[in-house]
Amino acid sequence: MASDTFKEYLNKFITTIKNLVDQVFSHFEVLPRLEIALQILILTVVFIFVLTLIIAMAVVLLRMKNNRNARRYHRLEKLWEGKIMEMLHNEEYETLPSIDIPGKDQLFFVQYLYRFASRLRGQELQIIKALALPYLPMIASKIHRGYPELRARNINILATLGFPEYIKPITQALKEDAPIVKMAAARILAHPDYPEHVDLILPVLSSFDEWSMNFLSSMLSEMGPHIAPQLREELMNSEASTRVRVAAAEALRRIGDLAAPDSAVQVLELDEDPELSATCLKILRDMGTPRHRPLLLDLVNSPSEIIRIHALAALGSVGSREDSGIFREGLDDSSSWVALQAARAMNQVHSSELLGEIAASDHPRASVAQQVLAEVSNT
């Protein structure tokens, strides 16, 4: 009975709406041809507006949902934090602790532990990892599905809470197509305790061609001095892309590999790409010896500005007071960066008196000398 009444009301409502729409459109029927376009436009905008209203309502609902979730998460976090802090302060464990988490909260719990773990080391980190352990298979099952960013995030979670246990799925992620997933995996595998991973990372390094050199070289240098032979090999490999070779050279410099200068000299003698040469010169600046001086004397006159800058820096490091004349000439270089480097190099070879004279003179680059002297006095 009630259902019939409802149907009746519904039919009445639909009929009213139909009549209303008919009335509106009957008005437009009398308009000339041009106004048909207008009708379409109005209909489109009405549609968009209705859609917008729906979005607006969805936003309000979303706000309510977010607020509710935030309150719930806040409550859970307080509860977990209390328990975890108690565990971290209890130093005597026969077996590692655990917390039972209901299914719907497990993902959030692991994400919470992930954020928590980034602040911890040693025994405390082990406790957090133990707490996460029962829930990591769920995360591991998600690293090959979903959108790339989510996969990358899950790889990061596994790396923080499940490394090295979950090293296999992370290694497999290196074969992914999505660069962000591949990069997340590479950064994790570039671990100082696993230098053997360099053989997995170097072959995929060229696929990170877009990423900044600092980013790539810092990743490689994280792995420590054990990977130096492979990096030197990559640096010398003329078949490899220039960016990969530059990344290898910069990583060797950061590692402080004492055999790197010999490789750098060989590359410099072949007079290759300026960026590669500049990176090799940085190796000589940091680890070079006076025997590299003749090569550097050639390169301070290179037509490439970047090579002149780094050659002067390296010569400042391995040279002596007898090179002051070269640095003085460098001060007159058309490039301000070269002049600045020449002044710094002059100071490095203990020619600060000469630098002082230039600073006090009407030399066009006197201000360079003044700055370098000020830098020295500040340090």
Next chain:
Amino acid sequence: MTILVRSLEILLEGFNYVVLFYFLALNFFYLLTTLFAFFALRSYARRMEAVDLQVLIAKAGVPPVTLFAPAYNEEATCVESIRALLALNYPEYEVLVINDGSKDSTMEQLTTAFDLKPAARYKIASIPAAAVRGVYCSEFQPNLWVIDKENGGKADALNVGLNYCRTPLFCAMDADSILERDALIRIVRPFLEDAHTVAAGGIIRIVNDCTLQGGTLTEIRLPKNLWAKFQVLEYLRAFLSGRMGWSALRATLIISGAFGMFKRSAVVAVGGYAHDTVGEDMELVVKLHRHHLENKIPYTISFVPDPVAWTECPESTKILGRQRDRWQRGLFEVLTRHRVMLFNPKYKRIGMFAFPYFYFLEMLGPAIEIPGYFTFLIAAIIGSISYTYMLAFFVVAFIFGIALSLFSVALEELTFRRYPRTRDLFQLFFLAIIENFGYRQLTIYWRIHGFISALRKVEGWGKMERKGFKTTPDSGMK
């Protein structure tokens, strides 16, 4: 007489078609950028879930950065702003304040607050700029430098900053803006992930009536002033829908002068900022596009939606009008200067797509829109247009305007949710409706005023007044 009336009718009818076409084209672009912005923001939010900023800072080898803060008569806000800049979360950066010959006590305030002492600093580049009176460094903040120079305008001040910049990247901003603590690491991310990036813009949000403590915003809320509220909505529309959409279309033509990160060598290569325009921020971006496209150098210019610079907006129609006048003049100067790019296939999507949009719809738009109101009115009076058509047109414009604003509010709520108070959310909805009754018309008036000023070659920035930030009592530092 009949011929005259008929000619007038034909003229009006013709112009009405122009207005109709303008309306359709403008809203097509708005809709397009909004849709692209939606997908781009969704993708960006996901991406940020996968990025750990602390890991980036600690391990990614982020490059050193110099922050340029040009200051002209900023005594009300400069000390608080600089304190906030010194508290940023970034491993290696310098703050370079360029005092552009302020006539108020900006320099004295900075000297006292930061214990400035004269220091030697060599000029690396030689971009022409006004004379430097002195270079100072803080005694207790070694990464804070102040360059005191003759007045020459904002572009000139930025060029002085460029001349003294010694890091690969620099960040241009306003001295009265507050950067969020993670803003630098967020805006530098595109430079790490794409080695071809030469510029990236951040989002500007309005700080009026928000509370600041020790250089950090502690309470975010909508301003109390109605004009400022309208601007919050406008900024949401401009950045989340507009700039995000254009960035997704890989056609970013504007990076706000209040917050943008640039590759120093690329900017020096194009000769730095132009002195002879008030739109120096846009001019630089257009110039970067031209330089890279003409020389076939791969490059990327992008917009990043979450590094935030909070800035104070005008609260009076007088100051707001001046600001909009200046923006329109800047737009006019830049687009006419680089008109060679217009529909020029050499400049690819910039020349064929973004530039024509800004040229015809943003620059010439007000010159169509205002006369459009009058011709509609005249046409209606003399009976050459149907009332139904006119009414429908205005209803369409009104509804579409609201729809686009609501989309922007929706984008904000779906992504960043910076306004936590629910009443602020409803206020934004309400503002989206009421701004159509007066505020929009006023902005069009200011824009046409700016357009006319540009045609008359009016120069200068117009005086801006700042009331200063709302701070809590313990916000002092040193």
